[in-house]
Amino acid sequence: MRFSAETTSDGVTERMFAVGDVPGAVWAPAGAAGPRPLVLLGHGGGGHKTAPAITARARRYVTANGFAVAAIDAPGWGGRPVPAEYEPFNAEIEELTAAGKPLGEVFARRGVVAAALAIPEWQAAIDALTGLDWIGAGAPVGYWGVSLGSAIGVPLVAAEPRIRAAVLGLMGLETLAEPAARITVPVEFVLQWDDEIVPRDSGLALFDAIGSAEKTLHANPGGHMDVPVFEVESSQRFFTRHLAP
Amino acid sequence: MRFSAETTSDGVTERMFAVGDVPGAVWAPAGAAGPRPLVLLGHGGGGHKTAPAITARARRYVTANGFAVAAIDAPGWGGRPVPAEYEPFNAEIEELTAAGKPLGEVFARRGVVAAALAIPEWQAAIDALTGLDWIGAGAPVGYWGVSLGSAIGVPLVAAEPRIRAAVLGLMGLETLAEPAARITVPVEFVLQWDDEIVPRDSGLALFDAIGSAEKTLHANPGGHMDVPVFEVESSQRFFTRHLAP
Numbered sequence: 001m002r003f004s005a006e007t008t009s010d011g012v013t014e015r016m017f018a019v020g021d022v023p024g025a026v027w028a029p030a031g032a033a034g035p036r037p038l039v040l041l042g043h044g045g046g047g048h049k050t051a052p053a054i055t056a057r058a059r060r061y062v063t064a065n066g067f068a069v070a071a072i073d074a075p076g077w078g079g080r081p082v083p084a085e086y087e088p089f090n091a092e093i094e095e096l097t098a099a100g101k102p103l104g105e106v107f108a109r110r111g112v113v114a115a116a117l118a119i120p121e122w123q124a125a126i127d128a129l130t131g132l133d134w135i136g137a138g139a140p141v142g143y144w145g146v147s148l149g150s151a152i153g154v155p156l157v158a159a160e161p162r163i164r165a166a167v168l169g170l171m172g173l174e175t176l177a178e179p180a181a182r183i184t185v186p187v188e189f190v191l192q193w194d195d196e197i198v199p200r201d202s203g204l205a206l207f208d209a210i211g212s213a214e215k216t217l218h219a220n221p222g223g224h225m226d227v228p229v230f231e232v233e234s235s236q237r238f239f240t241r242h243l244a245p
Numbered sequence: 246m247r248f249s250a251e252t253t254s255d256g257v258t259e260r261m262f263a264v265g266d267v268p269g270a271v272w273a274p275a276g277a278a279g280p281r282p283l284v285l286l287g288h289g290g291g292g293h294k295t296a297p298a299i300t301a302r303a304r305r306y307v308t309a310n311g312f313a314v315a316a317i318d319a320p321g322w323g324g325r326p327v328p329a330e331y332e333p334f335n336a337e338i339e340e341l342t343a344a345g346k347p348l349g350e351v352f353a354r355r356g357v358v359a360a361a362l363a364i365p366e367w368q369a370a371i372d373a374l375t376g377l378d379w380i381g382a383g384a385p386v387g388y389w390g391v392s393l394g395s396a397i398g399v400p401l402v403a404a405e406p407r408i409r410a411a412v413l414g415l416m417g418l419e420t421l422a423e424p425a426a427r428i429t430v431p432v433e434f435v436l437q438w439d440d441e442i443v444p445r446d447s448g449l450a451l452f453d454a455i456g457s458a459e460k461t462l463h464a465n466p467g468g469h470m471d472v473p474v475f476e477v478e479s480s481q482r483f484f485t486r487h488l489a490p
Binding site for chain 1 (some may be wrong): 379438445449452458459460461462463464465466472475478479482486
């Protein structure tokens with residue numbers, strides 16, 4: 001783990017890092033010392049580790065809860081090279097876009113490939129981050145990620161026992177049924193009632209398929225990008241419930 | 246409006262009252278003076294104005310927000326005489342119960358009758374309560390009520406412009422489509438994913454039918470009576486967002 005830049009503002013220290021060739025950012029209270037919970041943020045398609053919505057969410061979780069928060073760029077985003085494995089999907093996306101056809105299904109299939117690449121990257125990032133003395137080896141870990149962040153997050157949360165609570169959503173059942181059924185930790189699931197990318201029934205079916213005894217669906221009107229801002233606060237309180245000491 | 250008893254504990258004053266022959270309870274911070282928002286609590290079938298879950302919720306809203314909170318007994322509950330209008334439904338409920346058949350549909354039809362009786366009672370209670378100098382004529386009003394509390398609440402919220410935000414749920418579309426479409430205020434809608442009284446699709450359809458631009462569905466696993474306790478906090482924060490000055 002290599003750190004490259006550190007800035008502090010409004011009581012929050014942001015550090016840029018890399019684990020292998022994966023770039024990341026980690027936020028914590030200024031002067032943080034000793035162990036604390038860690039929340040991972042998985043950005044959406046087109047986003048990156050320090051996109052404004054990611055940075056704002058990270059600062060909120062740090063300020064409200066005193067947690068550490070980290071994000072990494074997904075393979076092919078944030079300036080990372082586009083994996084060769086995406087090429088057939090990206091060609092299909094170009095064709096569908098030109099034809100004005102729906103993209104949800106090809107996004108979901110590309111997401112399966114993205115997850116296979118990203119899961120070991122997230123696990124290496126967790127290893128490195130929990131090695132920091134201001135996070136610690138026993139840190140309870142949370143994961144937030146919707147859309148691409150859930151294409152990666154659903155199989156990641158299913159595979160990674162250090163993750164004890166997750167906010168997921170804006171994805172459908174078709175490519176995620178198997179890992180969804182293996183999730184057992186508490187989940188808050190975000191669904192957009194008029195999502196133009198994920199059909200409503202497919203999103204409801206993914207919520208239904210999640211294996212957790214405690215799961216809560218938050219559905220709101222509007223399209224894929226219209227998740228209301230009050231869901232940021234809701235997710236913060238969800239992580240407080242499940243990760244705070 | 247006649248007050249009959251007043252007790253204060255843990256910083257909350259509970260006053261028992263009646264408006265006409267409708268008994269109620271109102272909670273406020275001890276020593277409350279001056280205007281404040283008012284949240285109305287509509288109990289479920291089998292409940293009453295000071296059932297433990299109602300009282301606990303009232304105290305939470307008072308303590309967290311400084312609001313006034315009031316509940317009244319619905320017609321036929323809490324010791325009030327059973328309206329003659331309920332008799333055919335109650336006979337049907339007895340027969341269905343004896344036969345082990347589902348009750349949701351007859352509960353919903355009886356709820357229509359209950360609402361017709363209860364709406365003017367709630368409106369008279371709002372008139373009286375907003376006449377108190379520690380609530381005030383301009384108080385923004387919220388309404389919380391699920392199950393029977395929504396059989397009454399959906400048409401009440403549609404009819405009563407003083408109600409500016411509502412938490413509703415645990416009811417289906419069939420008897421409530423028309424008033425639901427007339428609701429325009431922000432709504433938090435509670436649905437139980439495995440509700441044995443309200444079929445899932447009927448509950449989702451009622452959420453869909455609500456006319457409000459801002460509405461949020463909170464669905465959780467479990468049966469009709471299994472709404473998780475964290476939804477109490479969520480509703481409290483919903484009312485903070487929409488009613489606090």
